[in-house]
Structure formats: C-alpha cells, structure tokens
Amino acid sequence: MKQAIGIFDSGVGGLTVFKAIRQAFPQQDLIYFGDTARVPYGPKSPNTIIEYSVQNARFLLQQGIKTLIVACNTSSSVAIPDLSKLSNIPIIGVIDPGSEIAVRSTENKKIGVIGTEGTIRSKAYSKAIKSLEPNAQVFSLACPLFVPIVEEGWQDHPIALRIVQEYLKPMKDNDIDTLVLGCTHYPLLSHVIQEYLGEKVKLVDSANAIGEYLKKLMPAEHDAKPGKDSYFVSDNEDKFATIASRILGADLSTLKRVRLYESWFVE
Amino acid sequence: MKQAIGIFDSGVGGLTVFKAIRQAFPQQDLIYFGDTARVPYGPKSPNTIIEYSVQNARFLLQQGIKTLIVACNTSSSVAIPDLSKLSNIPIIGVIDPGSEIAVRSTENKKIGVIGTEGTIRSKAYSKAIKSLEPNAQVFSLACPLFVPIVEEGWQDHPIALRIVQEYLKPMKDNDIDTLVLGCTHYPLLSHVIQEYLGEKVKLVDSANAIGEYLKKLMPAEHDAKPGKDSYFVSDNEDKFATIASRILGADLSTLKRVRLYESWFVE
Numbered sequence: 257m258k259q260a261i262g263i264f265d266s267g268v269g270g271l272t273v274f275k276a277i278r279q280a281f282p283q284q285d286l287i288y289f290g291d292t293a294r295v296p297y298g299p300k301s302p303n304t305i306i307e308y309s310v311q312n313a314r315f316l317l318q319q320g321i322k323t324l325i326v327a328c329n330t331s332s333s334v335a336i337p338d339l340s341k342l343s344n345i346p347i348i349g350v351i352d353p354g355s356e357i358a359v360r361s362t363e364n365k366k367i368g369v370i371g372t373e374g375t376i377r378s379k380a381y382s383k384a385i386k387s388l389e390p391n392a393q394v395f396s397l398a399c400p401l402f403v404p405i406v407e408e409g410w411q412d413h414p415i416a417l418r419i420v421q422e423y424l425k426p427m428k429d430n431d432i433d434t435l436v437l438g439c440t441h442y443p444l445l446s447h448v449i450q451e452y453l454g455e456k457v458k459l460v461d462s463a464n465a466i467g468e469y470l471k472k473l474m475p476a477e478h479d480a481k482p483g484k485d486s487y488f489v490s491d492n493e494d495k496f497a498t499i500a501s502r503i504l505g506a507d508l509s510t511l512k513r514v515r516l517y518e519s520w521f522v523e
Numbered sequence: 524m525k526q527a528i529g530i531f532d533s534g535v536g537g538l539t540v541f542k543a544i545r546q547a548f549p550q551q552d553l554i555y556f557g558d559t560a561r562v563p564y565g566p567k568s569p570n571t572i573i574e575y576s577v578q579n580a581r582f583l584l585q586q587g588i589k590t591l592i593v594a595c596n597t598s599s600s601v602a603i604p605d606l607s608k609l610s611n612i613p614i615i616g617v618i619d620p621g622s623e624i625a626v627r628s629t630e631n632k633k634i635g636v637i638g639t640e641g642t643i644r645s646k647a648y649s650k651a652i653k654s655l656e657p658n659a660q661v662f663s664l665a666c667p668l669f670v671p672i673v674e675e676g677w678q679d680h681p682i683a684l685r686i687v688q689e690y691l692k693p694m695k696d697n698d699i700d701t702l703v704l705g706c707t708h709y710p711l712l713s714h715v716i717q718e719y720l721g722e723k724v725k726l727v728d729s730a731n732a733i734g735e736y737l738k739k740l741m742p743a744e745h746d747a748k749p750g751k752d753s754y755f756v757s758d759n760e761d762k763f764a765t766i767a768s769r770i771l772g773a774d775l776s777t778l779k780r781v782r783l784y785e786s787w788f789v790e
Contacts, residue, residue, distance in 0.1 A: 293571050294561050299674070304560050304758045404671040407566070415689065418682055491571045 260285035260486075262316035263325040264309075267295035268496055269403075269440030270327030271503045273350065276467035277325065281474070284483040287319050293490035293516065296403055297330040298372025298439070305374055309335035313342055315488070315514060321345065323474070329438045329462060330372050333380035346473070350462040353469035354436050355384035361458045362434040365392045368427040371438030373398045381438055395430045399423045399442075406441045411448065420448050428453060436460045487511040527552035527753075529583035530592040531576075534562035535763055536670075536707030537594030538770045540617070543734035544592065548741070551750040554586050560757035560783065563670055564597040565639025565706070572641055576602035580609055582755070582781060588612065590741070596705045596729060597639050600647035613740070617729040620736035621703050622651035628725045629701040632659045635694045638705030640665045648705055662697045666690045666709075673708045678715065687715050695720060703727045754778040 261281070263274050267290050274288050289312055291297075297305050309331040313324055324347045326332045326339065332349025339347050358367050369381040376398040385392050401419050410416050427435060435457055437443055443461045450459060485508070489496045493513050501507050528548070530541050534557050541555050556579055558564075564572050576598040580591055591614045593599045593606065599616025606614050625634050636648040643665040652659050668686050677683050694702065702724055704710055710728045717726060752775070756763045760780050768774050 293567065299759075300560065301759050400675050401668075401671055401677075404668055408667050410668075413689075415682065415685055418685065422680075422682065492566075492568050 259320055259322035260287045260484075261323045261325060262287045262289070262313075262319065262321035263327050264289040264291070264312040264316060264331070265327040265440060266290070266297040266308075266330065267292050268499045268503070271500055272440055272443060272461075272463035273325065273327035273466055275504055276463045277470060278483075278485070280467040280471050282482055285486075286483060287316060287321060287486045288488065289316055289514070290487075290489045290496060292492045292496060296372070297328060298374050298398075298400065298403065300330075300374065302334045302374065302378070305330055306335045306338050310338055310342065311516075313339050313347075317343055317345075319486075323348065325466065325470075326350065327440060327463075327466075329440065330374040333371075333375045333378040348466070348470070348473075350438075350466055351380045351384050353465035354438065354460055354462040355381055355388060356469070357465045358385060358434050358436050358460045359388045359392065361460060362389075362392065364431065364433045365389065366430060366432045366434075367392055367394050368424075368430070368432040368435040369394060369396045369438050370399050370402075370423070370427075370435065370442065371396075372403070373400060375438050381436060393430075395427060395432060397423065397426065399439075402445055403439065403441045406444045411444050416445060416448050417452065420445065420452050424449065424452055432457060434458045434460060437462065485509055488514045490514050490516065526587055526589035527554045527751075528590045528592060529554045529556070529580075529586065529588035530594050531556040531558070531579040531583060531598075532594040532707060533557070533564040533575075533597065534559050535766045535770070538767055539707055539710060539728075539730035540592065540594035540733055542771055543730045544737060545750075545752070547734040547738050549749055552753075553750060554583060554588060554753045555755065556583055556781070557754075557756045557763060559759045559763055563639070564595060565641050565665075565670065566667065567597075567641065569601045569641065569645070572597055573602045573605050577605055577609065578783075580606050580614075584610055584612075586753075590615065592733065592737075593617065594707060594730075594733075596707065597641040600638075600642045600645040615733070615737070615740075617705075617733055618647045618651050620732035621705065621727055621729040622648055622655060623736070624732045625652060625701050625703050625727045626655045626659065628727060629656075629659065631698065631700045632656065633697060633699045633701075634659055634661050635697070635699040635702040636661060636663045636705050637666050637669075637690070637694075637702065637709065638663075639670070640667060642705050648703060660697075662694060662699060664690065664693065666706075669712055670706065670708045673711045678711050683712060683715050684719065687712065687719050691716065691719055699724060701725045701727060703729075705729065752776055755781045757781050757783065 326349040332351045382394040593616040599618045643663050649661040
C-alpha cells in the first residue's frame with residue numbers, strides 16, 4: 257500500500273510547506289491537517305503546544321503516513337521530542353532545514369531569526385544554527401503582530417511597513433546578512449521585510465528549505481500516477497478553502513472538517 | 524450553601540467584567556474561567572464558538588454557580604441560546620447590557636458597534652439595539668487587529684492610532700454619536716479611539732454596562748463576609764496572573780489550570 261506524507265500546521269500557513277513538498281515530490285500522496293480551531297499556537301505555553309501537536313500527529317498517524325512533517329515553527333521548536341515517542345516513522349520539523357540554509361547563506365556569520373513568542377522563547381533556531389556553525393552570532397526576535405497583519409490581508413498596507421520597521425530595527429542595527437523567516441506566515445511579508453532591510457540581506461523561507469531537505473532524505477519514487485492530496489481542518493472549512501486555493505493556485509480536491517471530542521478537568 | 528456567580532471569557536479580557544461585578548457585589552462569591560488555551564474566539568466559526576462556550580459553561584456549572592455571565596462578546600453574540608439549554612439558572616451575555624446603554628446614550632440615533640469578526644457577523648448588537656430603538660441606524664465593523672495590538676501592549680504606540688484611524692474612518696464619516704466597544708479588549712484602546720473620534724462620541728464599555736445591568740436583576744445581599752474570588756484558566760497561568768493583577772489592582776488569591784481531555788474524530 258502506498259503511504260502518504262502527513263503535514264500539520266496550526267492553521268493555513270503550513271500550506272506553503274505543503275506546496276513546496278508537492279513540487280519536490282509529484283508522485284507522493286500528501287495529507288494536510290490545519291488546526292484552525294485552536295490557531296494560533298505562537299502565544300501559548302510549551303505544554304499546550306506539545307499537547308496540541310501530539311493530538312494532531314496522532315490523527316495523521318491514524319490516516320496511515322510514512323513520514324510526518326511539522327510545518328508549524330512553534331510546534332517544531334518545542335514538540336519534536338514528544339512527537340518522536342509516538343512512532344518510529346521519520347518526524348521532521350522546519351527548524352533544522354531552515355538553520356542549514358541560513359548557515360550556508362551567511363558570510364558575516366550574523367544571522368537574524370524572527371518567529372512567534374513560542375518559537376523564540378524555545379531558542380530552537382539559535383541552538384540548531386550554533387551546532388552547525390559555532391562562530392555564528394544569532395539575533396532572535398518575536399514579532400507577534402506579523403501573523404495578524406497577514407491574516408487581516410494587510411501585507412501591502414503602509415501599516416505593514418511601519419510594523420516591520422518597529423520590530424526589525426535591531427536586526428538592521430546588528431548588521432545581519434541573513435534572516436530566517438521562522439513562521440509560515442512571514443513569507444507573505446517578505447517583500448516588505450526585504451524593502452526595509454535592503455537587498456543584501458538574504459531571507460530564508462522554511463517552506464523552500466524543507467522541500468530541499470526532504471529531497472536529500474527521501475528516495476526518488478517512480479510511481480506512474482500523480483500523488484493524491486487530502487486536507488483536514490478543525491474549523492472554518494470555507495475560509496481555509498479560499499486561502500488555500502490562493503496559496504496553491506488550484507481548488508482543493510478533498511477537504512474535511514475534523515472535530516475534537518473534549519471535556520475539562522482540573523489538574 | 525452560598526452559591527457563586529460564574530464568569531467566562533476566551534482569555535484575560537473578561538477580567539474587566541469580573542472587576543465591575545466585584546465592585547457591584549462585594550459579598551458574592553465569584554468564579555472566573557479564561558480559555559487561554561484556545562483564545563481568540565473572534566475569528567472562529569459559530570459552531571466552534573458554541574462548542575467552546577458550552578464546554579466552559581459546563582465546567583462552571585460543575586463548580587456550583589447560581590448565575591452565569593458570558594463576558595466574551597463573541598460567545599455572547601452566538602452561544603446564548605445553546606447555553607440556556609444547559610441549565611435553568613440565569614445566563615447573561617454582554618450584548619443586551621451594552622445595547623441598552625447605547626440606546627440611552629445616543630441622541631442622533633446613529634450608533635457604531637465594533638467587535639471581532641464573529642461578533643459583527645452575528646449581527647447580535649444590531650438586532651438588540653433595533654429591538655430597543657427601531658429608528659436607530661447601526662454601523663457595525665470588525666476590527667481584528669485591535670486584540671493583537673492590545674495583547675502586544677502597544678495601546679500607547681503611534682501605530683495604535685494609525686490602526687484606529689484606518690478602521691474607524693467610516694464611523695467618523697457616518698457621524699455616529701455613540702460607539703459600542705463590543706470586545707473586552709477594546710476599552711484598553713479607548714483613549715486612542717476617543718482621541719480620533721473626538722470627545723462628542725460616547726464610548727460604551729460592556730464591563731461597566733453589565734455591572735449596572737446585574738444590579739437591577741439581582742437582589743441586594745446582606746452576608747457578613749466579603750465574597751471569595753476563584754480563577755481558572757486553560758493555559759499560561761503565569762502570564763494570566765501578571766495581566767490580572769494589573770487589571771484588578773491586586774494579586775490573585777487562587778488560580779488553577781484546567782486541562783482539556785481531547786481526541787479528534789472525523790465528522
């Protein structure tokens with residue numbers, strides 16, 4: 257039986273990762289899960305992010321997958337050890353691929369990393385980059401307003417540039433030559449970020465990074481048929497389908513809502 | 524047995540409602556629940572908001588409450604009918620109290636309402652205001668960036684004024700004389716909103732509205748002892764405690780984390 261690659265994200269942003277993997281592996285079956293009922297993960301505690309990530313991974317494992325891709329940077333930065341206990345299949349986050357490209361790209365060894373509160377607090381990128389390049393200086397910064405600005409569709413609004421200037425001034429002052437966009441939403445602001453930081457700063461997009469990374473890891477496949485795409489979300493199917501068709505440049509074939517069975521208890 | 528008033532919100536914002544009720548009823552026991560693990564509710568679908576609200580209400584009902592206050596505007600605007608099926612106790616949202624004050628305040632009968640996507644899409648304020656004042660013109664507008672701006676602590680930043688101008692220009696053009704701040708976070712931006720709209724526009728804060736409303740509904744009590752405060756959250760206890768002590772002007776006595784028991788299933 258042909259088995260799929262499973263990909264999860266806290267919402268719709270991980271579709272940029274989905275798209276990169278689809279382009280790298282036209283014949284694989286891909287299954288995407290977006291936890292739109294509990295998005296965003298960025299401001300939440302490590303324990304909660306781990307709980308949600310484990311639930312998402314369990315759901316994908318039940319669908320029969322041979323590889324799990326954690327497209328969400330926040331999950332990737334805190335949940336990989338717990339996810340690895342769930343199964344023997346390869347479980348790959350976006351931190352290592354993005355860090356590798358950043359280290360290959362930098363010349364002055366000054367690397368900036370931007371992400372959600374959860375990603376930055378975890379220091380996951382900083383540790384991964386320094387394990388590859390001990391002489392690197394890593395400047396890390398949480399940019400909590402970037403996700404809502406993108407979700408509001410204001411990435412081309414003058415306010416987006418004002419917010420980019422406000423957050424990224426320390427990056428300019430620190431003379432970085434490479435900036436890791438450590439959140440799946442941020443590539444949608446890359447033109448504004450590039451405008452502010454200038455053309456000399458190389459922006460690293462985790463979606464592209466993971467496509468390249470997987471090509472090295474996975475054997476080339478030679479199936480006759482193109483792979484199937486399946487999508488699951490925990491809320492807002494219609495909104496997801498609209499944004500998804502914009503990101504993927506095509507309508508979704510199958511999209512299903514998944515529900516949580518939940519009840520509260522006091523710890 | 525002395526029974527408590529239960530109050531829930533999607534996060535920390537409902538503490539402004541908690542504070543208003545504490546001031547109006549010094550002798551009541553109050554129990555607060557903030558669903559910080561799944562905040563925000565504003566962008567989510569009505570079905571998901573109803574599901575989450577029902578779970579929160581069930582938890583508070585298990586604690587023994589005699590009245591349930593829905594501090595969250597988004598929940599109040601879509602979940603009251605479903606919540607009312609859970610119990611015979613009074614279940615009170617913030618829509619009616621805020622609408623009453625808006626109708627009493629307006630002179631030109633042009634009332635603005637701002638809130639989350641969920642609140643505005645539901646038309647709950649518009650319906651409540653028109654049932655009280657059929658000649659009112661209601662101008663409704665979702666302002667999705669106000670919550671993240673407040674959560675980032677940028678309510679005094681020049682960018683806050685830029686965003687207020689961007690959203691509220693139609694309100695100015697429509698010559699409203701009253702604006703309902705239909706989200707518990709928005710009163711923290713009221714100085715900026717007032718600066719932009721001018722002193723003639725009256726701002727209606729749902730926290731103050733519900734304190735007044737409850738005084739009319741509930742009998743005066745004559746217990747000897749001051750009431751007890753209890754707080755429950757689903758995530759980020761420390762962050763909640765910090766913001767709470769700022770809003771309430773005192774440290775929290777008891778704060779407990781409540782966990783969800785969850786598993787996914789496909790519908």
